[in-house]
Amino acid sequence: MLGENYGIDIKTYVNKRLVSGLSFFKVYIIMTKPDVPFNFSDHFNMDDQRISNIVSDTLHGMDDGELYLQHGLSENLTFDDGHLKNASFDSAQGFGLRGVIGELTGYAHASEMSEEAIKRAAQTVSAIKKGQGGNFSQAPRRTNQNLYDPTNPLEGMPFEDKVQLLQKIDAYARAKDSRVRQVSVSLGGSWQTIKIIRPDGHIAEDIRPLVRLNVSVVMGEGDRQETGSQGGGGRFGYGEFFVEHNWKNQVDEAIRQADVNLKSEPAPAGEFQVVLGPGWPGILLHEAVGHGLEGDFNRKKTSAFSGLLGERVAAKGVTVIDDGTMHERRGSLTIDDEGTPTERTVLIEDGILKGYMQDRLNARLMGMEPTGNGRRQSYAHAPMPRMTNTFMLAGDKDPDEILAAVDDGIYAVNFGGGQVDITNGKFVFTCTEAYRVKSGKILHPIKGCTLIGSGPDVLKEVSMIGNDLKLDPGVGTCGKGGQSVPAGVGQPTLMIDKLTVGGSAT
Numbered sequence: 001m002l003g004e005n006y007g008i009d010i011k012t013y014v015n016k017r018l019v020s021g022l023s024f025f026k027v028y029i030i031m032t033k034p035d036v037p038f039n040f041s042d043h044f045n046m047d048d049q050r051i052s053n054i055v056s057d058t059l060h061g062m063d064d065g066e067l068y069l070q071h072g073l074s075e076n077l078t079f080d081d082g083h084l085k086n087a088s089f090d091s092a093q094g095f096g097l098r099g100v101i102g103e104l105t106g107y108a109h110a111s112e113m114s115e116e117a118i119k120r121a122a123q124t125v126s127a128i129k130k131g132q133g134g135n136f137s138q139a140p141r142r143t144n145q146n147l148y149d150p151t152n153p154l155e156g157m158p159f160e161d162k163v164q165l166l167q168k169i170d171a172y173a174r175a176k177d178s179r180v181r182q183v184s185v186s187l188g189g190s191w192q193t194i195k196i197i198r199p200d201g202h203i204a205e206d207i208r209p210l211v212r213l214n215v216s217v218v219m220g221e222g223d224r225q226e227t228g229s230q231g232g233g234g235r236f237g238y239g240e241f242f243v244e245h246n247w248k249n250q251v252d253e254a255i256r257q258a259d260v261n262l263k264s265e266p267a268p269a270g271e272f273q274v275v276l277g278p279g280w281p282g283i284l285l286h287e288a289v290g291h292g293l294e295g296d297f298n299r300k301k302t303s304a305f306s307g308l309l310g311e312r313v314a315a316k317g318v319t320v321i322d323d324g325t326m327h328e329r330r331g332s333l334t335i336d337d338e339g340t341p342t343e344r345t346v347l348i349e350d351g352i353l354k355g356y357m358q359d360r361l362n363a364r365l366m367g368m369e370p371t372g373n374g375r376r377q378s379y380a381h382a383p384m385p386r387m388t389n390t391f392m393l394a395g396d397k398d399p400d401e402i403l404a405a406v407d408d409g410i411y412a413v414n415f416g417g418g419q420v421d422i423t424n425g426k427f428v429f430t431c432t433e434a435y436r437v438k439s440g441k442i443l444h445p446i447k448g449c450t451l452i453g454s455g456p457d458v459l460k461e462v463s464m465i466g467n468d469l470k471l472d473p474g475v476g477t478c479g480k481g482g483q484s485v486p487a488g489v490g491q492p493t494l495m496i497d498k499l500t501v502g503g504s505a506t
Contacts, residue, residue: 228257267503395465
């Protein structure tokens with residue numbers, strides 16, 4: 001029987017997941033040997049030495065490259081409108097082989113994990129040589145740091161308990177406020193192990209857990225309906241989500257946001273003072289400034305920050321950090337997807353541009369050091385410089401003092417989607433929670449508020465920085481070049497002296 005080799009009773013496995021109220025269901029048999037650390041060589045019957053020889057022979061004479069091996073498990077449960085609407089379980093594995101000469105990259109990948117498949121990929125990658133040669137880049141430094149518990153969050157927590165948690169959240173939200181008309185709750189987790197083999201024999205490995213809980217509610221009064229949502233997660237297990245006050249806080253916050261939006265009035269349009277709240281509003285910093293500080297855009301001189309190292313690009317007091325070493329944070333990595341240990345990288349210090357986020361390729365071509373920001377969505381993608389956890393450090397102002405200094409403006413607390421042009425930093429962001437402020441007093445919530453501006457210009461308009469640095473709750477996902485990776489953001493309360501606001505109020 002298939003399951004016998006992997007400690008799975010398939011009949012019991014499937015039957016335990018046939019839950020009442022389920023209207024959509026997928027079953028993937030996840031074949032992992034119980035109580036045995038995952039080993040690529042044993043699992044896929046590949047000899048380490050022969051694979052290393054293939055990598056070494058293929059990349060000989062190139063500037064850089066690696067074999068990236070990945071195996072992962074994931075699940076997602078969605079409870080919507082009083083029913084378990086979706087429960088999916090999946091496993092995925094594959095490899096990507098990369099060779100780099102100058103700016104030229106050869107990349108081949110496959111989901112078939114075998115020595116023969118790697119040999120076929122090697123033939124494709126070798127095609128970029130064409131008689132060229134190079135000096136192979138030095139291997140990443142080794143480290144023993146471990147930023148998260150490698151335990152698989154998908155194991156150890158019974159499926160029935162996860163469903164019961166979603167039911168409890170749904171029932172609590174509906175009982176909390178009679179105006180709640182719809183509740184949607186999702187619980188997801190993944191466990192991924194990677195192995196990176198370089199031609200010099202350097203091997204780096206990492207085991208990456210990731211979980212997330214999201215709560216969304218729709219509340220109504222008469223014909224008007226508004227939404228509120230709150231999520232949280234990070235690189236840990238499901239245990240924190242089962243602590244009652246944790247999930248209740250998420251529900252309470254989602255209901256609070258929906259209640260605020262039910263009381264909102266149309267946003268004004270024009271140029272105003274804008275106060276950005278702490279935490280998640282750092283997504284504006286991430287998008288409008290962070291991407292412009294990634295190495296590839298600056299090497300190609302397509303960023304608004306190109307060629308400005310050592311120059312003032314922001315107001316005094318503005319210090320921006322990218323830190324992939326924060327314990328259990330969603331954007332953290334023990335090593336990046338090239339095997340380089342992550343770092344705490346100072347990007348802007350007291351308004352002066354100090355550095356960029358670098359992968360190995362762009363760092364080499366720019367004569368700089370990699371910063372541990374080489375990231376990829378999966379084995380099917382080549383790495384590129386990406387953010388990890390990007391945030392602005394706190395200042396010395398009390399948040400109440402900042403709001404009291406607003407003559408006529410907007411207080412933006414939460415953000416939704418937005419668009420950014422990396423070449424000039426221009427952005428448009430939608431506020432999901434914002435307030436009208438006059439003479440230092442918060443008047444009422446506003447709806448349909450968008451912020452329009454330029455990242456580099458906004459940095460120079462920062463006049464007050466709060467002492468309340470806050471990181472997002474662990475929900476960020478960053479998109480770039482068709483790839484998505486988990487990321488973190490954060491900031492303190494900020495006063496921006498002048499920013500264009502879009503709204504519909506007459």
